[in-house]
Amino acid sequence: xxxxxxxxxxxxxxxxxxxxxxxxxxxxxxxxxxxxxxxxxxxxxxxxxxxxxxxxxxxxxxxxxxxxxxxxxxxxxxxxxxxxxxxxxxxxxxxxxxxxxxxxxxxxxxxxxx
Amino acid sequence: xxxxxxxxxxxxxxxxxxxxxxxxxxxxxxxxxxxxxxxxxxxxxxxxxxxxxxxxxxxxxxxxxxxxxxxxxxxxxxxxxxxxxxxxxxxxxxxxxxxxxxxxxxxxxxxx
Numbered sequence: 001x002x003x004x005x006x007x008x009x010x011x012x013x014x015x016x017x018x019x020x021x022x023x024x025x026x027x028x029x030x031x032x033x034x035x036x037x038x039x040x041x042x043x044x045x046x047x048x049x050x051x052x053x054x055x056x057x058x059x060x061x062x063x064x065x066x067x068x069x070x071x072x073x074x075x076x077x078x079x080x081x082x083x084x085x086x087x088x089x090x091x092x093x094x095x096x097x098x099x100x101x102x103x104x105x106x107x108x109x110x111x112x113x114x
Numbered sequence: 115x116x117x118x119x120x121x122x123x124x125x126x127x128x129x130x131x132x133x134x135x136x137x138x139x140x141x142x143x144x145x146x147x148x149x150x151x152x153x154x155x156x157x158x159x160x161x162x163x164x165x166x167x168x169x170x171x172x173x174x175x176x177x178x179x180x181x182x183x184x185x186x187x188x189x190x191x192x193x194x195x196x197x198x199x200x201x202x203x204x205x206x207x208x209x210x211x212x213x214x215x216x217x218x219x220x221x222x223x224x225x226x
Contacts, residue, residue, distance in 0.1 A: 004156075006156075031212050033212045033213070035216075042216055042217075042218050042219065043202065043204070043216035044216075045213050045214065045215070048212040048213060050212075055212075056212065056213045058213070088154065090156060090157065092157075092212070094212060101212075102159060102162050103147060103159065103162075103204075103212065103214065104159050105149070105156045105157035105158075105159070106156050107155055107156035108154075108155065108156050110154065
């Protein structure tokens with residue numbers, strides 16, 4: 001069974017640009033969540049989607065957005081990039097999104113903003 | 115996250131030694147997850163604990179959940195260089211599906 005797949009793995013952008021990251025969950029998983037990991041702040045929750053609906057959102061500005069498609073694949077977008085957006089963006093999937101489910105992460109997308 | 119404290123921050127042990135990593139929450143735990151991460155890579159799921167007193171083992175790694183203390187411990191027996199990495203605990207403290215709060219991690223080095 002394939003794991004959580006994130007693309008691209010690495011990317012470099014400049015300030016002011018926008019970026020879209022993609023996440024394909026484990027087959028059969030309907031919940032996808034996104035996290036940002038930086039050396040200073042650690043792992044922080046961005047948002048979570050289940051059946052194409054955003055159920056939870058972390059404390060990030062509106063420049064960060066996401067969506068989920070009918071096949072459970074998810075994308076997140078960051079507009080007007082800032083230097084502080086440089087981070088490892090991790091996607092995680094679970095079967096039902098319930099409190100009892102195991103949560104599996106992808107390898108991440110490393111974003112560098114110059 | 116200050117809501118979830120991990121200790122120690124770093125650990126250097128000789129191969130073959132046992133070690134313990136702790137994760138303490140300032141809020142009620144509704145679920146506790148342990149992950150391992152190689153630098154700059156994704157998180158590898160180790161274990162999930164939900165009930166007080168629950169204990170799970172996988173190969174040489176054992177995790178326990180003490181609900182009363184709102185604490186979990188991860189114990190590695192007879193450590194090997196392959197155990198090296200960053201260990202992260204993540205907790206559901208908001209009773210919110212799939213929104214985990216993470217500790218700052220424990221960097222484990224195992225010397226051969």
